[in-house]
């Protein structure tokens with residue numbers, strides 16, 4: 001259960017935030033007075049704080065300073081009446097996650113809070129590497145796999161984590177680059193400082209530049225106030241630049257300068273700002289080829305890879321597939337209320353023969369989808385998706401008739417047979433899984449378009465996708 005705390009003397013703010021998360025697994029706590037804040041934070045596992053900057057008795061900034069003493073990494077979203085005030089800048093420099101300007105917009109609140117929750121997860125959810133610790137009661141994300149190839153990776157993480165050098169993580173899509181980045185951060189000397197992740201492929205050039213370096217008012221159309229960028233906000237911390245190969249040459253030049261002398265200017269600004277950040281970057285692109293084509297700077301490449309970790313693709317990890325399958329079976333049995341005991345020999349052989357271009361993420365998706373559909377306790381090949389057989393059309397079960405009602409009936413009968421006491425929730429999950437996959441497929445993975453079709457915000461869509469274990473790659477790849 002995720003908990004967010006809303007502190008505002010205007011009760012309407014807490015009510016609005018409550019409305020934003022109705023029906024989700026987010027619990028909204030609220031307080032109207034400054035004196036309540038610290039005890040609430042001390043006594044609850046608060047994941048995100050929405051804090052009014054202008055409380056009657058004390059400034060929100062002063063409370064934030066006190067909170068930093070207790071929890072230096074709690075994402076704080078300030079709520080303010082004006083968006084160009086110096087106070088807002090001050091708040092961002094204090095390490096606030098972001099700020100919202102009143103009147104609040106439901107979509108924006110959802111979107112920002114979702115992102116802050118995700119950021120909290122990235123910082124807090126421990127990534128467990130040590131082989132002896134592999135047990136199901138472990139909390140956090142477990143890096144499963146004891147192949148010699150992965151043991152070498154864990155050793156490298158151990159070697160480099162405490163050194164204050166930039167690390168470049170390379171590996172195919174879905175191979176675990178983000179998990180490794182978090183493991184490095186968590187074992188580093190900066191683990192008590194923030195960790196901020198930026199996906200360089202997800203934003204347009206101007207927006208990415210502004211996200212990283214900030215901007216001054218009027219720097220570009222739509223820049224109606226000054227904004228502090230991640231490099232300034234994350235002073236003393238670690239930035240994870242995901243998909244670093246997707247940065248434009250202009251931004252590459254700016255990042256290079258930052259790496260050379262830890263200085264930069266906000267977009268459209270003259271003031272030179274100094275910052276101290278460690279960069280962990282990741283890519284699945286062939287940077288050497290990009291350098292040869294003039295698309296990536298050689299000098300930046302060398303700066304980013306003071307240390308390089310190459311994550312092997314799943315197909316090259318000796319013996320990891322079986323362990324991962326066991327691990328995900330247990331996990332999904334719990335999540336889906338199933339009792340699937342294992343895979344048939346033929347299914348396992350099929351999984352082993354497959355190439356896994358989407359690596360662990362694809363394996364997760366395949367198992368989840370198959371387990372959701374399966375009506376037997378052993379996962380037979382008929383429940384596996386067609387792409388594993390090199391087919392492009394469904395070849396099995398009720399779905400093969402194209403009749404979704406049949407598939408739903410099968411699912412319901414199965415729930416009934418195993419005496420489910422949670423049919424409502426389980427059926428809704430089944431439907432949501434299909435609905436989201438369908439819409440994301442129709443929009444070729446475009447989440448904004450998908451959210452618009454569904455009539456929900458992008459934040460809610462992302463939240464649902466995470467809860468259901470759906471990734472865009474899976475959807476798009478699974479159906480092409």
Ligand SMILES: Nc1ncnc2c1ncn2[C@@H]1O[C@H](COP(=O)(O)OP(=O)(O)OP(=O)(O)O)[C@@H](O)[C@H]1O
Nearest residue numbers: 142143144145172173174175176177178179360361
């Ligand atoms: N060794 C592992 N053990 C258990 N789960 C794993 C392992 N590696 C990856 N995962 C899971 O697989 C999914 C994809 O991992 P991750 O996001 O770290 O990959 P990535 O390489 O960063 O992907 P992308 O290239 O798309 O950014 C996540 O849900 C992650 O928790």
